[in-house]
Amino acid sequence: MMEQPHSCCKGAEVLLNLQPTSSVSIQYHPFFGSHDDLVLLELDEKLLSDVLYQRVTLRGQPDEDAVLCTKSKTYSVKFVGTSNSVFLIPPADCSTSHESGGENYKQQVATASVIKVAPGNMELVEVAPRLDKLKSILSENLYSSDEASTAMGDLYKWDDLINKVQASDDELKAGLQALSAVEIDGYWRIVDEKYMDVILRMLLHNSVLNDWLLDSLVEDKVVSVLESDGFPRKLVYHCLNVYGSSVEEEAMGGGVWRLDARRVCVHFARGVLREGKRKMESFMEEWLRMIPEEMQPSFDMLEGEVLTEKIGVETWVRALSVSSLPTTPAERFSILFKERAKWEWKDLEPYIRDLNVPGLSSEALLLKYTRRSQPSIDAEPVFSAR
Amino acid sequence: MQIQVKCSCGAEKCPEWAIIELQGVVEVQPSFQHSLQNLQIGLLCRPSSQENYTFTVGYHELTGSKVALKKPMVVLKKIKYMDVATSSSSCVELDVVGVIRHKILFKTRPTALISGPQPTVKEKINAAGA
Numbered sequence: 001m002m003e004q005p006h007s008c009c010k011g012a013e014v015l016l017n018l019q020p021t022s023s024v025s026i027q028y029h030p031f032f033g034s035h036d037d038l039v040l041l042e043l044d045e046k047l048l049s050d051v052l053y054q055r056v057t058l059r060g061q062p063d064e065d066a067v068l069c070t071k072s073k074t075y076s077v078k079f080v081g082t083s084n085s086v087f088l089i090p091p092a093d094c095s096t097s098h099e100s101g102g103e104n105y106k107q108q109v110a111t112a113s114v115i116k117v118a119p120g121n122m123e124l125v126e127v128a129p130r131l132d133k134l135k136s137i138l139s140e141n142l143y144s145s146d147e148a149s150t151a152m153g154d155l156y157k158w159d160d161l162i163n164k165v166q167a168s169d170d171e172l173k174a175g176l177q178a179l180s181a182v183e184i185d186g187y188w189r190i191v192d193e194k195y196m197d198v199i200l201r202m203l204l205h206n207s208v209l210n211d212w213l214l215d216s217l218v219e220d221k222v223v224s225v226l227e228s229d230g231f232p233r234k235l236v237y238h239c240l241n242v243y244g245s246s247v248e249e250e251a252m253g254g255g256v257w258r259l260d261a262r263r264v265c266v267h268f269a270r271g272v273l274r275e276g277k278r279k280m281e282s283f284m285e286e287w288l289r290m291i292p293e294e295m296q297p298s299f300d301m302l303e304g305e306v307l308t309e310k311i312g313v314e315t316w317v318r319a320l321s322v323s324s325l326p327t328t329p330a331e332r333f334s335i336l337f338k339e340r341a342k343w344e345w346k347d348l349e350p351y352i353r354d355l356n357v358p359g360l361s362s363e364a365l366l367l368k369y370t371r372r373s374q375p376s377i378d379a380e381p382v383f384s385a386r
Numbered sequence: 387m388q389i390q391v392k393c394s395c396g397a398e399k400c401p402e403w404a405i406i407e408l409q410g411v412v413e414v415q416p417s418f419q420h421s422l423q424n425l426q427i428g429l430l431c432r433p434s435s436q437e438n439y440t441f442t443v444g445y446h447e448l449t450g451s452k453v454a455l456k457k458p459m460v461v462l463k464k465i466k467y468m469d470v471a472t473s474s475s476s477c478v479e480l481d482v483v484g485v486i487r488h489k490i491l492f493k494t495r496p497t498a499l500i501s502g503p504q505p506t507v508k509e510k511i512n513a514a515g516a
Contacts, residue, residue: 022432023429023430026428027424037464039464040461041460051482057391059389085412086406089405
């Protein structure tokens with residue numbers, strides 16, 4: 001219950017603190033009207049403090065449905081109408097309600113004024129961040145080896161991305177990480193795969209030349225050698241980030257890095273398949289030839305990256321990377337079923353593992369977007385389009 | 387485009403607004419349509435120490451109670467202004483001007499009061515809603 005330092009006989013306070021055997025006159029406010037600029041937003045208690053402490057923003061382009069973002073989550077905003085009459089009563093503006101004189105004193109009837117009849121309220125539903133746009137805008141201008149000579153199209157700084165992409169700050173950062181984007185001169189860029197290939201190969205070549213161990217690469221050495229070979233420093237670090245993980249920092253010589261076998265092997269597999277599908281034997285032969293000696297490639301490293309299909313007696317391999325697929329479930333499943341009409345769970349799982357729909361488990365996703373069939377009792381279940 | 391959601395009154399001082407909700411529509415007699423300011427809609431009474439309320443609108447009496455909202459609401463005010471700094475088109479901001487945690491809800495059909503003066507404001511049962 002609110003303590004009023006002075007007796008306020010008007011507005012929401014009177015209504016909310018109405019004492020037993022008391023009454024209050026409900027009136028139309030002097031400024032009663034449609035007040036389209038006043039909207040009600042319903043939210044979970046846990047979001048309330050984020051809103052009150054100014055930690056949320058609305059994001060979106062004029063042609064998009066607005067989303068509300070906290071630091072780490074994204075919510076769609078929807079209007080829900082009501083057929084009831086919802087009388088909205090503001091607190092009294094007590095500064096104007098006090099007039100001097102006894103005349104007013106004896107007329108002090110409690111009143112509460114209705115400023116507007118609300119047609120409904122806004123509701124929030126947590127949604128996955130809309131990151132497909134991030135990928136498409138950053139792919140407009142890939143950073144390549146001939147960067148200096150390429151025409152400068154639209155480049156995006158962090159603030160530009162916030163304005164264009166409907167995601168919270170944390171989700172945007174995670175999205176940039178997932179795309180292996182790198183910030184160069186303040187602009188977020190995706191580096192062209194062919195250029196990354198050149199840098200990686202140079203790194204591996206130098207490792208052989210200088211007897212570097214691929215699971216303990218000394219950052220400073222790697223960077224200085226590759227820089228003297230003409231690669232921008234930023235990109236050498238980026239290469240280490242994309243294909244490796246940092247190991248415990250050494251006291252001297254800066255960081256130490258370990259190249260990740262899976263990431264390196266996937267990179268070369270994609271390179272082999274860039275021009276199109278290959279017969280399995282031909283693919284394996286070329287792929288194995290490119291892998292550094294110290295690494296043991298295995299075909300299951302390529303789950304979520306390649307598809308195999310039997311054409312006649314031959315097995316063919318072609319590239320299909322989960323990272324190239326849409327992040328929204330409906331579109332993801334649509335493309336997957338175009339690529340292949342029927343999927344066994346073990347093949348399908350890597351391609352939907354990353355799907356994120358708040359409130360929907362992977363079983364629920366399958367139920368919603370696929371048709372499950374089982375040819376016979378002991379056969380593997382098969383998923384196809386609904 | 388990013389619209390900041392502000393709370394210019396300050397989080398701790400954000401005032402509580404109230405809602406009276408009823409099924410149906412309140413109608414104002416035609417002659418009073420253009421002078422609504424300060425026109426009484428009805429009288430809200432709390433007869434006992436319980437959170438039960440009666441609301442008398444014209445010759446109808448409604449009974450209801452004060453309930454806590456399952457989820458709180460905030461009252462947002464849209465503010466449009468010209469951004470002089472960037473000299474671009476109008477900017478929009480949202481300001482949290484209030485919080486709502488309770489409403490006085492009338493869910494039942496009104497009872498008619500037999501005696502009483504001709505009302506300037508009367509409650510009409512919404513045929514679809516009731």
